[in-house]
Each structure stands twice: as structure tokens, then as C-alpha cells.
Amino acid sequence: MSEKTINTADAARTGGPGRTNDPDGVRRNILDVALREFADKGYSGARVDEIAAKTATSKRMIYYYFKDKEGLFVAVLEEAYAGIRRIEQTLDLEGLAPADALRRLTEFTFDYQNANPDFVRLVMVENIHNATHLEHSERIQGLNVSVIETLEAVYRRGVAEGTFREGIDVIDLHMTISALSFFNVSNRATFSRIFKRDMATPEALARRRAVVADTVVSFALSPSR
Amino acid sequence: MSEKTINTADAARTGGPGRTNDPDGVRRNILDVALREFADKGYSGARVDEIAAKTATSKRMIYYYFKDKEGLFVAVLEEAYAGIRRIEQTLDLEGLAPADALRRLTEFTFDYQNANPDFVRLVMVENIHNATHLEHSERIQGLNVSVIETLEAVYRRGVAEGTFREGIDVIDLHMTISALSFFNVSNRATFSRIFKRDMATPEALARRRAVVADTVVSFALSPSR
Amino acid sequence: MSEKTINTADAARTGGPGRTNDPDGVRRNILDVALREFADKGYSGARVDEIAAKTATSKRMIYYYFKDKEGLFVAVLEEAYAGIRRIEQTLDLEGLAPADALRRLTEFTFDYQNANPDFVRLVMVENIHNATHLEHSERIQGLNVSVIETLEAVYRRGVAEGTFREGIDVIDLHMTISALSFFNVSNRATFSRIFKRDMATPEALARRRAVVADTVVSFALSPSR
Amino acid sequence: MSEKTINTADAARTGGPGRTNDPDGVRRNILDVALREFADKGYSGARVDEIAAKTATSKRMIYYYFKDKEGLFVAVLEEAYAGIRRIEQTLDLEGLAPADALRRLTEFTFDYQNANPDFVRLVMVENIHNATHLEHSERIQGLNVSVIETLEAVYRRGVAEGTFREGIDVIDLHMTISALSFFNVSNRATFSRIFKRDMATPEALARRRAVVADTVVSFALSPSR
DNA sequence: TATGAATGAGGTTTCATTCAT
DNA sequence: CATGAATGAAACCTCATTCAT
Numbered sequence: 051m052s053e054k055t056i057n058t059a060d061a062a063r064t065g066g067p068g069r070t071n072d073p074d075g076v077r078r079n080i081l082d083v084a085l086r087e088f089a090d091k092g093y094s095g096a097r098v099d100e101i102a103a104k105t106a107t108s109k110r111m112i113y114y115y116f117k118d119k120e121g122l123f124v125a126v127l128e129e130a131y132a133g134i135r136r137i138e139q140t141l142d143l144e145g146l147a148p149a150d151a152l153r154r155l156t157e158f159t160f161d162y163q164n165a166n167p168d169f170v171r172l173v174m175v176e177n178i179h180n181a182t183h184l185e186h187s188e189r190i191q192g193l194n195v196s197v198i199e200t201l202e203a204v205y206r207r208g209v210a211e212g213t214f215r216e217g218i219d220v221i222d223l224h225m226t227i228s229a230l231s232f233f234n235v236s237n238r239a240t241f242s243r244i245f246k247r248d249m250a251t252p253e254a255l256a257r258r259r260a261v262v263a264d265t266v267v268s269f270a271l272s273p274s275r
Numbered sequence: 276m277s278e279k280t281i282n283t284a285d286a287a288r289t290g291g292p293g294r295t296n297d298p299d300g301v302r303r304n305i306l307d308v309a310l311r312e313f314a315d316k317g318y319s320g321a322r323v324d325e326i327a328a329k330t331a332t333s334k335r336m337i338y339y340y341f342k343d344k345e346g347l348f349v350a351v352l353e354e355a356y357a358g359i360r361r362i363e364q365t366l367d368l369e370g371l372a373p374a375d376a377l378r379r380l381t382e383f384t385f386d387y388q389n390a391n392p393d394f395v396r397l398v399m400v401e402n403i404h405n406a407t408h409l410e411h412s413e414r415i416q417g418l419n420v421s422v423i424e425t426l427e428a429v430y431r432r433g434v435a436e437g438t439f440r441e442g443i444d445v446i447d448l449h450m451t452i453s454a455l456s457f458f459n460v461s462n463r464a465t466f467s468r469i470f471k472r473d474m475a476t477p478e479a480l481a482r483r484r485a486v487v488a489d490t491v492v493s494f495a496l497s498p499s500r
Numbered sequence: 501m502s503e504k505t506i507n508t509a510d511a512a513r514t515g516g517p518g519r520t521n522d523p524d525g526v527r528r529n530i531l532d533v534a535l536r537e538f539a540d541k542g543y544s545g546a547r548v549d550e551i552a553a554k555t556a557t558s559k560r561m562i563y564y565y566f567k568d569k570e571g572l573f574v575a576v577l578e579e580a581y582a583g584i585r586r587i588e589q590t591l592d593l594e595g596l597a598p599a600d601a602l603r604r605l606t607e608f609t610f611d612y613q614n615a616n617p618d619f620v621r622l623v624m625v626e627n628i629h630n631a632t633h634l635e636h637s638e639r640i641q642g643l644n645v646s647v648i649e650t651l652e653a654v655y656r657r658g659v660a661e662g663t664f665r666e667g668i669d670v671i672d673l674h675m676t677i678s679a680l681s682f683f684n685v686s687n688r689a690t691f692s693r694i695f696k697r698d699m700a701t702p703e704a705l706a707r708r709r710a711v712v713a714d715t716v717v718s719f720a721l722s723p724s725r
Numbered sequence: 726m727s728e729k730t731i732n733t734a735d736a737a738r739t740g741g742p743g744r745t746n747d748p749d750g751v752r753r754n755i756l757d758v759a760l761r762e763f764a765d766k767g768y769s770g771a772r773v774d775e776i777a778a779k780t781a782t783s784k785r786m787i788y789y790y791f792k793d794k795e796g797l798f799v800a801v802l803e804e805a806y807a808g809i810r811r812i813e814q815t816l817d818l819e820g821l822a823p824a825d826a827l828r829r830l831t832e833f834t835f836d837y838q839n840a841n842p843d844f845v846r847l848v849m850v851e852n853i854h855n856a857t858h859l860e861h862s863e864r865i866q867g868l869n870v871s872v873i874e875t876l877e878a879v880y881r882r883g884v885a886e887g888t889f890r891e892g893i894d895v896i897d898l899h900m901t902i903s904a905l906s907f908f909n910v911s912n913r914a915t916f917s918r919i920f921k922r923d924m925a926t927p928e929a930l931a932r933r934r935a936v937v938a939d940t941v942v943s944f945a946l947s948p949s950r
Numbered sequence: 951t952a953t954g955a956a957t958g959a960g961g962t963t964t965c966a967t968t969c970a971t
Numbered sequence: 972c973a974t975g976a977a978t979g980a981a982a983c984c985t986c987a988t989t990c991a992t
Contacts, residue, residue, distance in 0.1 A: 091319070092318065092319055092400075092403050093317065093319075093320065094319035095317070095318065095403075095404075173465055174399050174461070177463070177465050178316075178320075178400065178403075179317075181465045184468055191468075221470050221472060222486055226455065226486070226490060228462070229458030232458060233458060234454075236461065238402070239404075239405045240398055240401055240402050243406045243409050243410060245423070245449075257444075257447075261444075265494045268493055269493055269494070
């Protein structure tokens, strides 16, 4: 509960916490802890004091680097979005057949979100707050074009080939992928409680992952096939 | 901001707010207001003072009827779940062909959640809090069996008929329906901000509703068809 | 230093501090203490914590009654201005010859400000803050007309009689009276330190009071006399 | 808000800000900025950080040259007093008739204070703090004898001539001059707000200046005249 | 039952100042 | 000398909750 979290990398570099000369490390450390706290308790529920306590630095440094609680939240949000987009771009879909590429992209999204529940929960929190922070962040606005471009390229190839049916809105498709991946994390608590089903076991995840991928692909496939 | 919310029904019944001796009306009124506040600001973000201020009663009554903030939240949650399940049961799916019934059920879910964003947001809030409140509510646990039974009946008929393919887990199917309906409300703020698309216009809703229904049905249909 | 200040009146009425049912007494008590603190340390220098400590109530109540530090300051300012104007109106100048009335009014002002250094210092503090609080207080705006009216009546009588010369701007006259009275309190610390003269002894006050009155009256007198 | 203030003279001398080796310039620059900040916000209201930010140097230098916030304030105060006294001594009153000399001295005081509101406000601030800083500064104590000597010389000449009446305390006279000059700046904010009169226009200043001079001179004049 | 007053614990933020490079 | 990073103490303010009438 009161464990301090230090990036091992930083600790190694500087010889431990305390007066370090690694401002970036300090920033990172704060962001890491804050992500977890915000994701865990929501914006208002998260306590600056507690974030500070779990950090290798002091509360004062949070204000030094991020101005206030809101500034910290925005920074956390930016990092989180940057994270998924960064990895997304390492996906190499061009060598795959369109249907396989679509499946691969869907699986990636599903896996990423399940592996990063804090990201998902942070987005939930931001939605509860009507995306006001996101609105003010120019950085995030720019980040998200790439997904659509990637998906669009795959879809076009599929249509050209005759694999995919025409008339699908790519943003719609992305929405379906996101929705099915997101829900598995975002609503896990209520859903599994109500339907008495553990959604986080490796088996459950594998099964659901397949269902999601099937759903997406079968929606895109041309009916003639 | 400072408007008091009174159910007109109650007001009529009791001759107006103020010295009312309509305990149920008071309760309802508090729950209505609290739903909106919790859905709007989250659990920690909602303020007991503000809920009281928007109520036709006083803060004292909140504590009288619901013990504390948490008790109020649980009551709100119970009401919210009861609401959707109550309406769900008025759906008459037995007269429809399985595929139509499935489509109808999907559309109903989509419509209900889009018409009741506060319900959706409340569920988000509860998920952020790991469904701890739901856990303590026996009332909610019992409420949700019916959906699955309804869906199961439809699915069986479809399989028997040959319309639906075998091997689908009904809970999985429900999850897909929920996910696609839920996301449209839960992630509206971030999604529409990022992809610059208003998801709440009647046209957008109608389009998405169709896509969602298609997705669900095409997933269930037997491939031979 | 850490003595609590309670209006003896309130204490008598309610049987002491603590859970009293005398909201007005609580308010008054806070205002009394706050006046002294703000006058003593300036706006930023005054500490809400310290004000609270010297009060019969708690810090929380300050915020309850006055919203925030600024609200408290404004309320203190309003009270202070109301105080002097209230007493000013009990002056009965109409029975006096114009020159005597002018002298009397001057002496009153001098006496009041010397007897209420906290009022003077509070006005200094407000001036350092460019009268921003005063600007927002409608209550104060209305309070100050009476002085000018009183002074104007005296001046007119004097001019009609031939005692006072014509052409004096009454606001100018008020300003002279104020300046000479105010300075004796406002600049006492620096002035007496620099010129090594105690300005607060009864004798010093009496002497200065006479000089001030002479100065004002001789300025208003018609030169022919 | 974030403008840096550099004495152009210094900048020229040292080849610009930054790596300057002009300790006096740095000191001056800090004092200039600090004067404005203290005069503007009061002692507690002024922020070391903000002073530093508006300076051509860094916060470190403030502590290096002035030890702490209080040391800085004292230095600013000393400079401010030195300023007025320095100029005062350039006045050449000996060639004027006593009444003219008195008028001239009064006008000078009035003009100086109106031209240097920061000086006036700084003195207000010091008075709020009961002149504790001034007390510790030997430098200031010595500065202020000269005014009195100058005034005394004028007064004596006037009495000898028969122009001025006897029995006036010169320090009293100085006090009257100061009070009337000071008030116009110190209480400008509240006074002009209350009486809805702009006291800072050239016309208003000219008129008031004349009234002040008249008041002072007519007080000193021998009544026989 | 209804209302304003009261409370204590704890939340966010700021400040003057010092350190390390 | 110059700079950004760091610090601890304390400042302002808010919250859920309870009391008295």
C-alpha cells in the first residue's frame, strides 16, 4: 500500500531515489504512479497525497512538474494515448491478406487493452468528465489519425480484392473493434459479478478474443463468400 | 445549477413540495437527483451538499433514508438496474422469427442505453469502483438472470430452426450486444472528440444502431445461409 | 496571543462559547477578530488559521459564513465603513455656528480615526489592493454619501453667512479633513520612528487635533475676516 | 506579466543581460523590480518567485545579495527613502521669499509623491508592518533630518520677516505637508471609488496641488496679514 | 420532519528557501 | 555566477456527517 515505486532503470542510473539528477525519471515515476491511482479511484477519488506517497519524490514535486492535479491528469492521459499509438505503429499489417490483417489488428487492440487495464480505466474516467481534459490537449488530438489510416489501408485492399464488402465506414469499423475490446476491461467488474463468470482468466480471454475477432471479420466480409 | 427537481407526479399528489408527507416521493426525488449527480461527476466527484440542494428536501433526509453517501449510491444503482430489466421484460419476442427477435433485442438494448446515458455512466462509475457496491446488493444480483433467459430462448429457437449456428455461448452474445450498445454512450465523449464525429445526432444513432444490429445478427447466423 | 475573543454580550446570552445558538454572535466574533488581524498583518499576511484560533469558533465556520478569505475581508470592510458612518450620523451639527460645526466635524473625524486605528489600517490595506474589494461591495458604495451631505450643509450655511469663502469644493474639503486625520494613524509608525516623536500620547494627540482643526477651518474661512 | 525588466543603462554598460558581471546593475535591477512588487502587493503578497521572474537575473541572486525576503524589503525601503531625500536637496529655496519657499516645498512634496506612487505605497506597507524594518535600518534614520532643517530655515526666515505667525512646530508643519501630499496617492483607490472622482487626471492633480499649497501656506501665515 | 449551524479530518496548493551542478 | 530541481512547513479550502431546535 505504501510502497514507493521507482523505475528500476532510474534507480540504477542514479544510485537510488532521493536527490537524483534525473528530472525525466522523476516525471516518469510520478506519471506511472498517477496513472495507476487515477485509473483505480477516478479523478476525484485519487489523492495527490497518496500519489506522492507512492512516488520516489514528494508532493511538492508533483506541483512543480505538473502545476496541479488537473495538469497531472492531462499529462497522464497524454502519455497513455501516446503509448497505445506508439505500439500500434509497430504492427506490420502490409504483408498480410486483408482478412488476416483485420483480424490481427483486432486481436492487437483486444490484447493491448486487456494488458493495460489502467489505460482503459483512465479513458473511462476521462469520459465521465466529458473529455474536457482531452479537449485541451493538442498533443492527443494529433495522435489518433494513424489508426484510422492503417485500418483504411487494410479495408481498401480487402474491398479491391473482393474480400470485404463495400460501403463500410472505417470509423464505424474502428468503433466496433474498440467497443468489443474495451468492454471486456471496462465492464469486467459489473459484468463478471452479475453473470458470475471470471473474464480475466487466460482461457476466458482467449475465447473472447476469438469471438471478438470473428465478429469483426464476419461483419466486414463480403456476403457472397 | 440551483434548480430543485421535483417529480410533478409527487407534487400533484402531495399538494406541492415543502411540508410533504409523501416518503416515497421524497425518496424518488432524492434518487433522481442523485442518479444525475453520480452519473455526471462520479462517486467521489458528486457532492452530498449539491445533491441535497437540487432536491426538494434537505440533506437530513438523505441521511435519514440512505444512511450515508454510499448507501445512497447503492440505492441509485439498484434503481437503475431495476429500470432496464423492468422494461426489458415488456419486450415480446416470442412472436418473432429468431433472427428478428435477436435484432429486436439488440435494438432495444441500443436504444435504451442511448436514451439513458445516466444509467450507462452510473455503470461506468461502478466499474471504476470495481463493482464493490453491486457486490453488496443482493437485489441487483437477482435482477439480471432474465435477460439471459430471454436471449437463450431466442437463440435455441434459432438453432433449432437452423438459422443460427451452434456453439455460441449466450452470455458471450449478450456481452457483444452490451458492448456495442454501451460503448456508444460510454465512450462518446472521447471518441467523438478524437474522431471529430458527433455520435449523438438522430442520423448518427440510426446508422450506428443498424450497424450494431447487423454485426450481432451476422455473427449469430449460420454460415451456410 | 492565543486568547480567544468573545463578545461578552454573547457569552452572557448563551452561557459561553461552544455550540451556541447565536449565529449573529458567531459572525460578529469572527468579524471582530478578523478586523484586527487584517489591520495588523495586511490581507496576505493575515492567516485564516490564526483568525480562527482567536475566535470562539473554528476555521470551518469562517468558511461557512464568509465563503473564503476574500469574502471575510469584504465583510470586515463593510462593517468598518458602516461603523464610522453610523456614528457620524449621530453628530448634531445643525445647532452650531458654521465654523464651529466644521471644527466639530473635523475633530470628530480626527478622534474617530485615532480611536479606531484598525479601521484606518484596514483602509490602507484595501488601498494597497487597489480597492478591488470595495468595488464589488454595493453595500459600501451607498454608505458614504451622507458625510458629503452633512459637510455640504455646513459649508452652505457658512457661505450664506459670509463666514466661509466661496468656491470651495466640498469633496476637496472632506479630503483635507480625511487626509489630516488619517495620516496621524496611518503613518504613525514611520513618522514617529523617523522624527523620534511619539504621536500617540494624549498630549500629542490633543495638540495635533487642534492643529488639524485650525488648518481646516482657516482654509475655509473667508479671507476678509 | 512575464516581462523582464532591465535598466537600459545597465544593459548598455554590460552588453546585455545574461552573463553580466555588473553586480551593481544586477542589484539595481532587483531593487527596481522588488519595489514595484512590494508596492503593488504588500510585503506578504509579493512573491520572491515573481520578483525573480521579472528580473534579468535568477532567484539565487536575490538571496545572494539580500539574504532573504526581509533583507530585500529593507534594501528597497532604504533606496526609496534615499531617493526622495536626494532630490529634495536639489531644491533651492533660499532665494525665494518665505511664503513662496513654503509653497514651493509643498508643491515639490506633492509632485514627488504623485510621481512616485510606488514610494508612497511602500511606505504604507511599511506602516502596516509597524515600521519594523525601518527600525533596523540605521541608514534611513539619518536621511530624514535634512527636510526638517530645510523647512526650519524657511520658517525662521518667515517668522523673522513677520510673514509667518509664531509658535508653529516645524515637525507639525512637515506633517501637514506630508499628510496632504501622501493621502492623494495612498487613498486614491478607495477615495476615488467612493466619491466617484478620478484623482489622477492632470487637471485633478493641478487643482488639488493648489488647494494643498493654499492650505499649508494659509495655515502658516500670520493672521494679521 | 425540516432547517441552519456546527464539526474534524483531510484535501489541494503555495511559499520562502536551499541544493547540486 | 547561473540555473533548474528540490524541500518542508504551512497556507487555504472542502467534505461527509451530525447536532440542536
